Amino acid sequence: MKYSQGKQFEQYFHEFIKCFPAEADYVAYGAGNAFYAIREMFGDKLKISYCVDMDCEKKVDGIEVHSPDFLKNHGERKKIIITTNGGYADEIAGRLEAMGYDRTEYCHAQELVSIWGWHYQHKINTLFCAVIVGFACNLNCKGCSEYIGYHKSKEMLSFETVKNTIDNYFSIVDYAIQINVLGGETFINRDIGKICRYMEENYGERFHKMVIHTNGIVVPQENVLTDLRTCDKLHIWISDYSSHISERQRENVRIFQDKLESYHIKYNSFSTYNQKEAEEQWFDLGNPLVKKNQEANILKERFSRCSGICFSVYKDRYYYCVMELSAVETKLYEDAKEQDYIDLVRIQQCGREQRAEKFLRFQLGFLPDGYLSFCDNCNGIGVGVNNQYIGAGIQ
Ligand code: SF4
Ligand code: SF4
Numbered sequence: 001m002k003y004s005q006g007k008q009f010e011q012y013f014h015e016f017i018k019c020f021p022a023e024a025d026y027v028a029y030g031a032g033n034a035f036y037a038i039r040e041m042f043g044d045k046l047k048i049s050y051c052v053d054m055d056c057e058k059k060v061d062g063i064e065v066h067s068p069d070f071l072k073n074h075g076e077r078k079k080i081i082i083t084t085n086g087g088y089a090d091e092i093a094g095r096l097e098a099m100g101y102d103r104t105e106y107c108h109a110q111e112l113v114s115i116w117g118w119h120y121q122h123k124i125n126t127l128f129c130a131v132i133v134g135f136a137c138n139l140n141c142k143g144c145s146e147y148i149g150y151h152k153s154k155e156m157l158s159f160e161t162v163k164n165t166i167d168n169y170f171s172i173v174d175y176a177i178q179i180n181v182l183g184g185e186t187f188i189n190r191d192i193g194k195i196c197r198y199m200e201e202n203y204g205e206r207f208h209k210m211v212i213h214t215n216g217i218v219v220p221q222e223n224v225l226t227d228l229r230t231c232d233k234l235h236i237w238i239s240d241y242s243s244h245i246s247e248r249q250r251e252n253v254r255i256f257q258d259k260l261e262s263y264h265i266k267y268n269s270f271s272t273y274n275q276k277e278a279e280e281q282w283f284d285l286g287n288p289l290v291k292k293n294q295e296a297n298i299l300k301e302r303f304s305r306c307s308g309i310c311f312s313v314y315k316d317r318y319y320y321c322v323m324e325l326s327a328v329e330t331k332l333y334e335d336a337k338e339q340d341y342i343d344l345v346r347i348q349q350c351g352r353e354q355r356a357e358k359f360l361r362f363q364l365g366f367l368p369d370g371y372l373s374f375c376d377n378c379n380g381i382g383v384g385v386n387n388q389y390i391g392a393g394i395q
Pocket of ligand 2: 302303323380
């Protein structure tokens with residue numbers, strides 16, 4: 001789901017501030033990472049009366065947490081901020097609408113951090129961004145959202161190239177709640193420790209959390225682990241495709257986890273092992289080489305209903321969608337338009353106001369065509385646009 005609701009940007013911005021003012025009382029739907037980051041970002045300016053979360057046995061940051069049913073039974077209606085993202089956020093929005101809430105009563109965290117950030121703090125904020133460090137991978141998952149199986153180029157970027165991209169990104173963006181670091185397989189990039197350390201040392205005040213995504217098969221060298229150990233904001237998320245990989249690769253994943261433990265590096269492992277096939281599904285994005293030649297109204301609809309919001313940077317280009325980034329940067333797709341990404345070097349020539357407007361328009365999905373050109377080569381993500389699935393991690 002994108003945010004534009006068919007409106008012009010100026011009208012949308014103005015109405016958002018009117019519907020979600022600083023004077024209102026709010027409920028945070030979701031008491032996870034984004035909730036904490038929003039509290040950190042806006043402090044007392046944002047009055048959160050309580051949170052709603054499936055895990056209702058707790059208080060977070062001194063604020064009470066209730067079950068989602070509390071909203072139905074609690075008389076006084078407050079403005080709601082959905083703090084989750086992607087498909088979960090769409091699901092929550094659907095639940096709220098079924099309870100009679102409309103878009104003047106609930107908003108998404110990305111809207112709040114972007115619009116409040118500029119309106120009240122004169123800052124350019126965002127929920128997250130993925131820093132892509134290259135496309136080489138040691139697996140070849142059929143449903144890979146970066147189309148690894150189609151790539152001819154297996155490039156990994158040098159430290160200098162990634163460092164320049166990070167510098168250019170943070171010369172535009174004031175605060176990102178989460179920075180994801182991705183490959184391909186991230187640990188094939190031997191500079192990954194240096195990259196994360198550089199980011200934390202130079203921009204640690206400008207993000208809440210940094211996450212490396214990995215399949216855990218490359219056991220990092222000691223110098224990489226030594227650098228990563230210095231990064232307090234770092235978490236490693238292991239997508240453990242153990243049910244689809246060799247015994248030797250599984251053994252590497254075990255060694256990888258042992259190393260992280262011995263270096264006290266925080267990590268989570270999401271394993272496909274021992275789970276039922278039905279629970280391990282990715283959306284089948286289709287063949288990136290096949291252009292469907294669909295009408296603009298169909299593409300607008302797909303873009304607007306797609307749950308894929310995957311801002312990502314690669315070699316000084318800030319893309320709306322990592323699928324398009326991957327297809328363009330590995331030369332699978334050559335019809336990208338300038339509206340599909342922001343050139344982080346060129347945008348620096350604009351004054352701050354103009355730069356902010358361009359950036360906010362882009363990240364809130366106000367694109368001149370109303371969709372990305374690559375949406376014509378992609379089935380989209382989310383039950384609202386795609387009913388084709390592919391097993392997670394199948395080789
Ligand atoms: S999904 Fe991850 S592990 Fe699988 S091919 Fe793609 S980048 Fe590699
Ligand atoms: S390219 Fe695909 S995943 Fe990206 S916004 Fe368009 S439909 Fe969604």
